[in-house]
Amino acid sequence: MSNLPSxxxxxxxxxxxxxxxxxxxxxxxxxxxxxxxxxxxxxxRIQVASLVNPKLVPSWADADAVIAGFTPAPGVAYTAxxxxxxxxxxxxxxxxxxxxxxxxxxxxxxxxxxxxxNRDRAGQTEAMRxxxxxxxxxxxxxxxxxxxxxxxCNYSGDVSPANVLATIQDGLAIAAEAGVTIRDLSLxxxxxxxxxxxxxxxxSEVRGRWPELVISLHLHDTRxxxxxxxxxxxxxxVARFDAAVGGLGGCPFAGQPGAPGNIATEELVLLCxxxxxxxxxxxxxxxxxxxxxxxxxxxxxxxxALRAGTLTAFRQNAA
Amino acid sequence: MSNLPSxxxxxxxxxxxxxxxxxxxxxxxxxxxxxxxxxxxxxxRIQVASLVNPKLVPSWADADAVIAGFTPAPGVAYTAxxxxxxxxxxxxxxxxxxxxxxxxxxxxxxxxxxxxxNRDRAGQTEAMRxxxxxxxxxxxxxxxxxxxxxxxCNYSGDVSPANVLATIQDGLAIAAEAGVTIRDLSLxxxxxxxxxxxxxxxxSEVRGRWPELVISLHLHDTRxxxxxxxxxxxxxxVARFDAAVGGLGGCPFAGQPGAPGNIATEELVLLCxxxxxxxxxxxxxxxxxxxxxxxxxxxxxxxxALRAGTLTAFRQNAA
Numbered sequence: 001m002s003n004l005p006s007x008x009x010x011x012x013x014x015x016x017x018x019x020x021x022x023x024x025x026x027x028x029x030x031x032x033x034x035x036x037x038x039x040x041x042x043x044x045r046i047q048v049a050s051l052v053n054p055k056l057v058p059s060w061a062d063a064d065a066v067i068a069g070f071t072p073a074p075g076v077a078y079t080a081x082x083x084x085x086x087x088x089x090x091x092x093x094x095x096x097x098x099x100x101x102x103x104x105x106x107x108x109x110x111x112x113x114x115x116x117x118n119r120d121r122a123g124q125t126e127a128m129r130x131x132x133x134x135x136x137x138x139x140x141x142x143x144x145x146x147x148x149x150x151x152x153c154n155y156s157g158d159v160s161p162a163n164v165l166a167t168i169q170d171g172l173a174i175a176a177e178a179g180v181t182i183r184d185l186s187l188x189x190x191x192x193x194x195x196x197x198x199x200x201x202x203x204s205e206v207r208g209r210w211p212e213l214v215i216s217l218h219l220h221d222t223r224x225x226x227x228x229x230x231x232x233x234x235x236x237x238v239a240r241f242d243a244a245v246g247g248l249g250g251c252p253f254a255g256q257p258g259a260p261g262n263i264a265t266e267e268l269v270l271l272c273x274x275x276x277x278x279x280x281x282x283x284x285x286x287x288x289x290x291x292x293x294x295x296x297x298x299x300x301x302x303x304x305a306l307r308a309g310t311l312t313a314f315r316q317n318a319a
Numbered sequence: 320m321s322n323l324p325s326x327x328x329x330x331x332x333x334x335x336x337x338x339x340x341x342x343x344x345x346x347x348x349x350x351x352x353x354x355x356x357x358x359x360x361x362x363x364r365i366q367v368a369s370l371v372n373p374k375l376v377p378s379w380a381d382a383d384a385v386i387a388g389f390t391p392a393p394g395v396a397y398t399a400x401x402x403x404x405x406x407x408x409x410x411x412x413x414x415x416x417x418x419x420x421x422x423x424x425x426x427x428x429x430x431x432x433x434x435x436x437n438r439d440r441a442g443q444t445e446a447m448r449x450x451x452x453x454x455x456x457x458x459x460x461x462x463x464x465x466x467x468x469x470x471x472c473n474y475s476g477d478v479s480p481a482n483v484l485a486t487i488q489d490g491l492a493i494a495a496e497a498g499v500t501i502r503d504l505s506l507x508x509x510x511x512x513x514x515x516x517x518x519x520x521x522x523s524e525v526r527g528r529w530p531e532l533v534i535s536l537h538l539h540d541t542r543x544x545x546x547x548x549x550x551x552x553x554x555x556x557v558a559r560f561d562a563a564v565g566g567l568g569g570c571p572f573a574g575q576p577g578a579p580g581n582i583a584t585e586e587l588v589l590l591c592x593x594x595x596x597x598x599x600x601x602x603x604x605x606x607x608x609x610x611x612x613x614x615x616x617x618x619x620x621x622x623x624a625l626r627a628g629t630l631t632a633f634r635q636n637a638a
Binding site for chain 1: 430471472473474475476477511512514515516517540541542543544546547549550551554570573574575576577578579583586589590593594595621622623624626627628630632633634636637
């Protein structure tokens with residue numbers, strides 16, 4: 001079936017994406033419990049916290065305590081997210097617990113950049129130039145470009161592949177100036193505009209131009225097409241994905257209250273494993289972690305696979 | 320992008336699939352209101368009721384009143400479901416309102432047949448032979464074979480494509496005996512076992528053997544892979560699908576409480592329309608009908624597209 005990879009690398013973003021958007025306060029102990037449960041699933045990368053201004057995002061005021069508190073498992077890389085110098089400083093204090101990597105994050109939509117980051121495109125490029133310098137000065141490698149709104153935008157509508165290419169070009173220019181080589185490219189469907197056709201077009205055009213870049217997809221299931229988009233990525237040979245256990249998280253963007261955020265990790269794992277693509281993740285353990293996440297946030301999460309479970313028990317009963 | 324069709328034909332099964340599984344009583348007026356709302360969406364086929372034994376399925380005790388009560392729209396075919404002679408008789412009373420077609424319904428899994436229909440495979444074949452005769456005697460055309468459990472089974476595990484082919488062969492033998500020609504083949508993922516890889520394999524093998532059959536897919540979103548499976552169908556050129564507005568319905572089979580049933584019509588329409596495949600359906604009107612369905616059943620339906628809406632308003636605001 002086309003270029004399906006034999007192995008995929010799934011980065012779990014549930015804790016960071018999920019707890020930020022929940023209405024009720026989540027205790028530090030619960031956040032740590034979920035991270036520890038995820039550490040037992042076989043997932044290789046977990047984004048554990050957002051090192052943002054506690055005045056702006058009170059739900060992550062305990063980010064440092066969460067990072068200090070979870071139990072690292074061997075072979076698992078733990079990451080955090082930050083947007084500015086203060087965030088970087090906080091991250092540097094956890095060099096022993098976190099895998100620190102810098103990313104050049106740009107938006108393919110200028111309108112999204114203005115609304116979400118309060119900067120125009122030039123301003124964001126400038127900010128990323130400065131951040132890249134600070135990362136390198138602190139000994140944090142910068143090997144990745146992240147493109148937000150790569151498939152469409154609630155504020156400016158369709159985003160052309162040409163805009164995505166220009167955005168990557170901007171990121172590569174920042175990297176070249178700083179003397180670093182970019183290996184990883186994340187294409188994010190920040191507002192749920194992707195279709196398999198758009199995924200195919202953008203991935204093909206990016207590869208045609210920069211075959212050396214390793215593409216990862218950050219897909220949202222805002223309109224229910226997330227897993228179909230992931231499948232199209234797999235079909236094209238994409239082998240890196242972000243996902244969130246249970247479909248934790250949501251879509252904070254205009255007009256979409258209650259819409260799901262990231263694709264659910266267990267649906268992606270089920271899709272892969274049932275098609276013979278190895279994820280290294282124990283789906284039963286992952287579903288257990290998803291049930292814990294549901295208990296913690298106190299609401300039903302959008303993942304269907306969380307409710308229906310794996311096919312394993314059915315196969316065993318049939319045997 | 321491969322063999323994507325330019326037009327698809329979507330059969331709306333929300334009323335029939337959905338109201339049967341809801342716990343609370345749904346009034347006849349509400350059932351009719353949803354059918355009438357769906358008639359205004361541009362959908363061409365609506366399955367409006369299940370003509371089953373009211374002692375076994377009390378929620379469809381009012382099927383005759385529903386069929387008598389909705390307002391037929393020009394160009395829309397209304398269908399109903401029945402399983403026996405008594406159901407056929409009730410359907411025949413509505414020849415002026417319903418499009419009556421007989422189907423030879425068989426299961427690719429013998430275990431499912433026994434559990435769900437209380438018959439072994441031979442018994443089901445015999446029952447379909449009798450039903451086909453009665454249909455033809457009543458002037459109801461029989462041009463379709465439906466294969467249940469075509470991608471896997473909660474009671475017997477994986478279902479091989481060879482089993483699907485043998486089941487179709489059984490159906491064709493019944494048709495040949497009765498002197499009718501089968502044109503339509505429905506492959507149903509009754510218990511949510513399909514993956515895109517299984518869809519590709521089964522569709523390809525069936526086509527290889529009977530290229531003249533027009534395949535439709537009846538997909539369930541039990542584990543969140545339904546829209547990815549529909550996309551794979553589209554990629555293979557399949558142009559007929561069943562779906563249920565809002566993802567109405569559910570999965571009555573062992574071990575899956577709360578799991579979604581049919582794929583949500585609006586997610587399928589969004590997938591198609593955003594990739595340039597015409598459905599003839601007004602997605603905004605369909606989402607309105609889905610919201611009505613949610614009010615009627617009094618619970619949140621699983622469709623993400625129902626919550627997030629179309630991209631139209633975002634595009635208009637951007638323009």
